[in-house]
Amino acid sequence: MPTIAYFGPRGTFTEQAALGFTEQAALGGDADLVPHTTIPAAVGALRAGEADFACVPVENSVEGAVSATMDTLAAGEPVVAVAEHVLPIRFSVLVRPGATAADVRSVASHPHALAQVQRWLAATLPAATQVVSSSTAAAAVGVADGEHDAAVTAPVAIGHYPLQALATDVADEADARTRFLLLARPGALPEPTGADRTSVLAVVAHRPGELSALLSELALRGINLSRIESRPRRNHFGEYRFYLDFDGHVAEERVGDALAALHRRSQLVRFLGSYPKADGSGSPAPEANRDADYHESARWIAGLREGEHA
Incomplete structure (x- = not known):
């Protein structure tokens, strides 16, 4: 049975996502889920060989x-990422057995969770003091221990703690979602499905136009960029890493060609995986960027080099 290290503790949305990954065919429908206190700790367990996979939130x-x-x-x-899972974010508000809304003077949760239920709290628990916890599950533990009166948690938490639901299906934004990645050590990649995503990070020179030039390598090959984020490089003030998600699989000629170009242009490129999209939306190559087009042009160039100028 494979082991999935995940950003815990038990009773969080990351546990729910890890449970979702266990249903995928590659994991055989079952896995041993092991919580870790931080994202680096979960990924560290994977890197150390203590787990087969790691489940972490990405956006x-x-x-x-x-x-x-x-x-x-x-x-x-x-x-590298080998799968993704997109989880609708709907919260449960848990209290000690027998408690009502009138008993709630404090409500705790992770700051991201509190931010996503502000309108509900203002309408339902306007007098309650909001308390920041390290995780939604830690907030549930605090309620069970009598430190807080209510916790905004993932629905799965009610199965782990001796609490009852004051409310369920709570969210200010009806379409709020979190995307999770299933990470593995480098090895055989998932086969291309025609509905794939590739993720990389790149560091470019600190000169005008460098990022634009980098992105043009994708556009020239008909590759759709679905996400770009930047993060500062530690110990390199004013310099940034760029994280790119784009349609396609590294096994495709257009994607491999684009990655080779990024490698030539960038100070650093780290491949973060090619994996099926959670929504199954297709990522077909446009005309002139299909594998057959690349193969035909490669044959033409080979002929030129051998003196065939037709």
């Missing part, structure tokens, strides 16, 4: 990129 539609994940992917031994 939220309301709060944006998860900087701890981005920084962890940039440092240390390489790891």
Whole structure:
């Protein structure tokens, strides 16, 4: 049975995402889930061979990129994403058994969770003091221990703690979602499906036009860029790493050609994986950028080099 290290503790959305990954065919429908206190610790367990996979959040539609994940992917031994899972973010508000809304004077959660239920809290628990916890699950532990009166948590938390739901399906934004990655040590990549995403990070020279030139390598090959984020380079003030997600799989000629160009242009490129998109949306190559087009042009160039000028 494979082991998945995940950003815990138990009862978080990352645990829910890890459970979602276990349903994928590659994991055989089952896995041993092991919580870790931080994202670097979960990925560290993978790098050390203590786990077969690591499950980490990478971006939220309301709060944006998860900087701890981005920084962890940039440092240390390489790891690659082999799958993604997009989880709708709907919260449960948990209290001690028998408690009502009138009993709630404090409500705790992770700051990202509190930010996503502000309207609900203002309408339902306007007098409650909001308390920041290290995670939604830690907030649930605080309620169970009598430190807080209510916790905004992932729905899975109610199965781990002796609490009851004051409310469920809570969210200010009906379409709030978080994308999670399943990471593995480098090895055989998932086969291309025609609905794939490739992730890389790149560092470019600190000169005018360098980022534009980098992105043009994707556009010239008909590759759709779906996400770009920047993070500062530690010990290099004023310099940044750029994280790119784009359509396609490294096994495709256009993507391989683009990655080779990024490698030539950049000070550093780290491949972060090619994997199926969670939504299954297709990523077909446009005309002149299909594999057959690359193969035909390669044959033509080979002929020219051998003196065939037809």
